Amino acid sequence: MSRRLNPTEIFDVIVVGGGHAGCEAALTTARLGLSTGLFTLNLDRIAWQPCNPAVGGPAKSQLVHEVDALGGVIGRLADETALQKRILNASRGPAVWALRAQTDKRLYANKMLEILQSSPNVALREAMVTGLEVEENSTIKSSNWDTSQGPLTKILGIKTYFGSFYSAKAIILTTGTFLRGKIWVGGQSMSAGRAGEQAAEGLTEALRSLGFQTERLKTGTPPRVDRRSICFSQLEEQPSDAANRFFSFDPNNWKSENQMSCYLTRTTSSTHKLIKDNLHLSPIYGGFIDSKGPRYCPSIEDKIVRFSDKESHQIFLEPEGRNTPEIYMQGFSTGLPENLQLELLRTLPGLENCVMLRPAYAVEYDYLPATQLLPSLETKRISGLFTAGQLNGTTGYEEAAAQGLVAGLNAAHLILNRPTISFSREESYIGTMIDDLVTKDLREPYRVLTSRSEYRLILRGDNADRRLTPLGYRLGLIDENRWEQFKIKQIALEKEKYRLENQRLKASDAAAKIFESKTKAPIKGSITLANLLRRPNIHITDLVTHGLADASLPLPVQEGAEIDIKYSGYLKRQKQQIDQVKKQSQRKIPININYSNINTLSQEAREKLNRIRPLSFGQAAQLPGVSQADLTALLIWLKMNESKKNLHPKKNCR
Ligand SMILES: Cc1cc2nc3c(=O)[nH]c(=O)nc-3n(C[C@H](O)[C@H](O)[C@H](O)COP(=O)(O)OP(=O)(O)OC[C@H]3O[C@@H](n4cnc5c(N)ncnc54)[C@H](O)[C@@H]3O)c2cc1C
Structure with a gap:
């Protein structure tokens, strides 16, 4: 059917x-050569934090390393605008090492705007998008549409508040x-x-009129305080310890400015008393809102109620920029009224006379449970809508x-008639997150955690380029220059690992005595440097100190070699487990099964499988309520029905 509205502008992607x-x-869509219109409510608030x-x-x-490995920008912007960098979990294994950068909020937003404005295929438009235009046959605007039969209809464009249509x-x-x-803020909204x-x-x-289900979530942010009103001498300083580390794998982005410190204070008995006395005034405890907030960023009220035996909680004071006095009070989110917030802040050591610049607040909003999406992040109901x-x-x-990159990539692939790209749990946190989102019935804000990955020893930050950059290059997301840099690094890494596996330290060498006493283990005759590295408490930096490794090698090469060697045993075992699981988990499940008819499945499994419609056994295994016994029953049923011709998988994913 023909369109009734004339488009104001036509883009490949909006x-x-x-x-x-x-x-x-x-x-991402622009990089792949597609004309892209980016519509947003306020052009002065691009990439706002x-x-x-x-x-x-x-x-x-x-995740940031992975996005960078695929040509995304978050990593390099965080590097460019970092005020302070730290390595978290440094004392633990490399699987959980984590780089964290406090960034300059305004600089970050400005730099993103510059990147967008200088991207030839991107057009920025300020507007409120209020409607979606779909192909006319969608008069079947039925919320009962069975997505297993394929999408209901195709997207055509957007409508804006002031009545324009863009296709x-x-x-x-x-x-x-x-x-x-x-x-x-408190009971006021x-x-x-x-x-x-x-x-x-x-x-x-x-979205609802097109049959999508929406739900409500909430999140909150703490107050901001004027740094000039804080007595820093009473606080514990936390200087940067990782200015020489970067999210981006591209050495051209490796620059760092002077670092700023963060500071630490703690709640006191006065803080706790004030909160307990006024709990009924917070929206959650007062019963004004009941939508779920992020479990991993609890409000200070939650912490005091849930951990009532704890006498004190840490509060971090973090700068928001070089040219602003605003200090972010990390760990001090609160739903208490504005007038109480200042009183509360002043119970913290060092903040007795503080000035509050912005109050803490919570926000409630609608979201789209992601089980309505394919792993490409395209909606199951409407083709072309991501x-x-x-x-x-x-x-x-x-x-x-990370999701933006995946949605952009797949939107581009849809238009360019290229295959859908979905990421697996084994190869990335991107894949882990998306798999969790599209298969699990999540009812609270989802945050990525190392514990969410069964492959966390393999999915490290240091090897994200090895895992994903070859794919990024094949897909056209990584340019030739980046690809050359990638190859140079891999060659240097392999060369260094080869050297460490083959160069030996003799027991008679002067350094050997030092290593023997450090590891409390004798060196008999000689030892390869790799085996020396496998000993506890020995790091590549120790080899550098004793002239056994090249200090001029880039840090990522030195550390990558160390991690590969030190954890080779564990890595091998995890790879074997992955291969075993892969064999089963990649087995496809047709999308149009009526699970209600499979009597050998538990009732709960039938309901979950009917609702989520996993595309593979790997996805089915992730569903809460689907047991190993259900998976076996499903496997047997599928084998028995394999010859039936009426099973038509909807889409092939990589
Ligand atoms: C109060 C608050 C507290 C938060 N606390 C945390 C936290 O503790 N931890 C954490 O990790 N994250 C937190 N966040 C979340 C973090 O900001 C988001 O996860 C992140 O910004 C999400 O990115 P996004 O691109 O999905 O959406 P956003 O960054 O929110 O961007 C959405 C964009 O869409 C535009 N837009 C929306 N609707 C329309 C429309 N109809 N037409 C045109 N444009 C539209 C907006 O203008 C905006 O530019 C918090 C956010 C808020 C607001």
Whole structure:
């Protein structure tokens, strides 16, 4: 059927939302040569960090490295704008080492804007998107549409609040916390996507009228304090310890400015008393809102209620920029009223006379449970409609950026008639996160964690380039220059590992005595440097100190060689486990099975499988409520039915 509206503009792809998901999505489609319109509510708030301007941390840093390995920008921007860098979990194994950067919030946003503005295929537009245009046959706007029969219809474009229509072959929604957003300070609320920014109207209703299910979540942010009103001499200083480490694998991005310190204070008995006395005034405890917030960023009220035996909680004071006095009070999110917040802050040592610049607040918003998506992040109901970021029920800039890249990549592939790209749990945290999102019935904001990956020893930050850059190059996301850098690094790494495996240290060498006493183990005759490295407490830096390794080799090469050698045994075992699981988990499951008819499945498994419709055994195994016994029953049923011709898998994923 022909269109009734004339498009104001025509793009290949339209991205709705200029947050972390939207920017990464738009830059990905643009990099693949597609004309991309990025529509956002406020062009002055591109890639804004409304909570802590910090990038990375456990598992999140692995995601950032992965996005960088695929040509995304979050890593290099975090490097360029870092105020302070630290390695978290440094005392533990490399699987959980994590780089974290406190970034300059305004600089980060400005640099992202510059990148977008200088991308030839990106057009920035300020507008509120309120509707979705789909092909006319979608008069079947039935919420009962069975997605196993394929998509209901095809996307044609977007409508804006002021009545314009823009057409595109693919649309990526990345609306963050804005859909029917409502912010709360104590018992007071107002319509807003985040403080100072209007909520998005209309889109939730548009999605619902197309049969999508939406739910509500919440998140919160702590108060900001004026640094000039803080007595820093009373606080514990936390200087940077990782200025020489980078998220980006591209050496051209390896620059660092002077680092700033963060500071540590603690809650006191006065803080705890004030909170306990006023608990009924917070929206959650007072019963004003009941949507779920992120479990891993609890409010200070939650911490005091849940850990009532703890006398004190750490609060970190983190700078938000070089040219702003704003200090972010990490660990001090609160739903208490504004007038109590200042009183509460002043119970903290060093903050007795502090000035509060912005109060803490919570935001409630609509999200789209991601079980309505394919692993490509395309919706099951509407061909060409993708969603990414907080809208899919996640929390965090890193999670959003990674999904943005995947949605952008697959939107481009759809248009270019190339195969869908889905990432597996074994190869990346990106794959782990998306698999969790599209298969699990998640009811609270999802944050990536190392414990979510069964392959965490393999999915490290240091090897994200080895895992993903060859794919990124094949897909056209990595340019020739980056590819050359990648090859140079891999050659240097292999060369160094070969040298360490073959060069020996004789027991008679002067350094041998030092290593013997450090490891409390004798060296008989001689030992390879690799075996020396496998001993506890010996690191490549020790070899450098004693002239047994080349100090001029880049840090990622030195450390990559050490990790590969030191953990080779564990890595081998984990690889074997992965291969075993892979054999079963990659086995496809047709999308159009009526699980209700499989009597050998438990009732719960039938319900979950009917609702989620996993595409493989690997996905089915992740579903809460689907046991190993159910998987065996399903396998037997499938084998018995393999000859039946009426099973038509909808789409092939990589
Ligand atoms: C109060 C608060 C507290 C937070 N706390 C945490 C935390 O503790 N930990 C954590 O990891 N993360 C936290 N976050 C979340 C973090 O900000 C997000 O996870 C991240 O920004 C999500 O990125 P996104 O791209 O999905 O969405 P956003 O960054 O929210 O960007 C959404 C974009 O979409 C645009 N938009 C929305 N609707 C429309 C429309 N209809 N038309 C046009 N444009 C539209 C907006 O203008 C915005 O540019 C918090 C966010 C807020 C607001």
